[in-house]
Amino acid sequence: MTEMIRVTGGARLFGQVEVSGAKNACLPIMAATLLASGTHQIQRVPALTDVDILGQILKQLGCDFSHVHDQELIKIQVPDSLHLIISQQLAAMMRASVVLLGPLLTRFGHCMLPFPGGDAIGVRPIGEHIRALRALGASIEEESHCLVAQARKRLRGTRVRFDITTVTGTENLIMAAVLAQGETEICHAAREPEIVDLCEALRHMGALIEGEGTDTIRIQGRDSLKPMDYRVMPDRIEAGTLAVAVAMTQGSICLQHACAAHMGATLDVLVRAGVQIKEQAEGLQVTCEQALKPVQISTAPYPGLATDMQAQLMAMTTFIQGVSTIEETIYENRFGHVKELQKMGAHIHTTGRLATIQGVSTLHGASVVATDLRASACLILAGLVAQGQTHITGIHHLDRGYARLEHKLASLGAQIQRLS
Numbered sequence: 327m328t329e330m331i332r333v334t335g336g337a338r339l340f341g342q343v344e345v346s347g348a349k350n351a352c353l354p355i356m357a358a359t360l361l362a363s364g365t366h367q368i369q370r371v372p373a374l375t376d377v378d379i380l381g382q383i384l385k386q387l388g389c390d391f392s393h394v395h396d397q398e399l400i401k402i403q404v405p406d407s408l409h410l411i412i413s414q415q416l417a418a419m420m421r422a423s424v425v426l427l428g429p430l431l432t433r434f435g436h437c438m439l440p441f442p443g444g445d446a447i448g449v450r451p452i453g454e455h456i457r458a459l460r461a462l463g464a465s466i467e468e469e470s471h472c473l474v475a476q477a478r479k480r481l482r483g484t485r486v487r488f489d490i491t492t493v494t495g496t497e498n499l500i501m502a503a504v505l506a507q508g509e510t511e512i513c514h515a516a517r518e519p520e521i522v523d524l525c526e527a528l529r530h531m532g533a534l535i536e537g538e539g540t541d542t543i544r545i546q547g548r549d550s551l552k553p554m555d556y557r558v559m560p561d562r563i564e565a566g567t568l569a570v571a572v573a574m575t576q577g578s579i580c581l582q583h584a585c586a587a588h589m590g591a592t593l594d595v596l597v598r599a600g601v602q603i604k605e606q607a608e609g610l611q612v613t614c615e616q617a618l619k620p621v622q623i624s625t626a627p628y629p630g631l632a633t634d635m636q637a638q639l640m641a642m643t644t645f646i647q648g649v650s651t652i653e654e655t656i657y658e659n660r661f662g663h664v665k666e667l668q669k670m671g672a673h674i675h676t677t678g679r680l681a682t683i684q685g686v687s688t689l690h691g692a693s694v695v696a697t698d699l700r701a702s703a704c705l706i707l708a709g710l711v712a713q714g715q716t717h718i719t720g721i722h723h724l725d726r727g728y729a730r731l732e733h734k735l736a737s738l739g740a741q742i743q744r745l746s
């Protein structure tokens with residue numbers, strides 16, 4: 327069934343909304359359950375297709391997986407031995423399946439994972455993951471589009487320096503190291519809050535880790551770990567997306583559970599553009615009462631501005647009077663939304679990884695196609711302020727990473743529906 331989202335522009339957003347659990351923390355935490363037999367509980371799990379697909383992969387490996395959607399809870403029962411082959415069909419549906427490599431290799435000494443490949447936003451190589459796991463003693467070869475990973479004996483901790491800042495690469499290495507023999511020191515580690523959350527979950531399992539959130543992480547390997555009962559951090563990208571929606575519609579909302587400490591660079595851009603942000607006990611109050619000012623921004627690894635906010639911020643700049651610039655430094659092809667925004671009347675010029683946006687006074691509704699996850703959110707945001715109706719197809723991308731975004735926006739006053 328092909329679905330689309332229809333947005334009628336013009337409504338201002340008011341009220342309060344709960345921020346869901348973070349996709350990019352939840353997926354590696356689900357993979358981490360493979361590090362210990364027994365029953366794990368994960369709370370504040372967002373209702374996303376990526377979570378469902380990883381659940382199916384865990385089932386294929388031999389785990390019991392159940393997701394109680396209305397309680398945002400999953401239970402994963404990991405047996406003592408697993409079937410260590412992942413089907414091409416499931417792995418191809420989700421690039422993040424690469425985070426299974428570290429846990430399977432360190433605990434079971436073997437794993438066959440279809441090569442995750444690239445996607446719409448870039449080639450996304452995983453050479454750094456492979457180099458890091460090899461440094462711990464694994465042998466990893468590519469055989470007919472599959473990664474065949476083996477460790478003849480227990481992995482051994484060592485000092486590993488990443489050449490490129492990689493989020494899932496750092497996560498894979500951390501998960502491999504928690505059961506390796508001796509100490510692993512990770513230099514030039516990524517510092518994203520989702521990595522800190524994964525380490526916290528691993529600590530609940532008994533792992534010995536220090537330094538997460540900095541670029542040097544030290545891990546003392548343990549002989550075994552125990553099951554976790556863990557609550558996932560709130561999604562800083564979903565919270566940022568909703569904050570941009572408020573900025574664009576000149577509204578005022580409370581983002582319940584949103585954590586300002588994780589959102590520094592995004593909030594900084596919004597404040598520079600003229601948005602007011604107040605931290606309150608229940609979350610973040612975001613208010614916009616004035617015309618926005620142009621911004622000059624560039625994405626970067628954390629604590630820099632998240633590439634996962636780039637498309638949404640571009641939607642915001644399309645109608646800010648003056649010239650804004652957005653540089654995408656992480657992915658070589660993350661401007662798929664530009665062509666679609668242009669269909670809505672946006673004036674955007676791109677040269678390589680730089681987009682120059684000349685704000686227009688109004689966008690107009692159009693039929694547009696979401697080319698990737700964050701592009702889908704960007705087009706919904708543009709639809710909120712466009713004159714008339716915007717129809718967005720390619721909604722399967724949205725469902726990968728946003729839990730009921732259209733319901734949340736509708737509860738704040740947006741005119742938005744999902745149509746089949």
Ligand code: EPU
Binds near residue numbers: 491
């Ligand atoms: N890179 C390499 N070689 C490697 C690893 C990475 O060249 O071995 C490059 C990538 O191609 C990219 C850059 O380094 O250009 C950063 O990639 P990274 O490995 O950090 O990305 P990731 O771990 O695959 C995670 C998120 C992405 C998010 C990026 C950057 C998960 C499951 N995914 O991907 O999330 O954009 O970090 O912050 O955590 C999204 O949620 O929309 C999304 C794409």
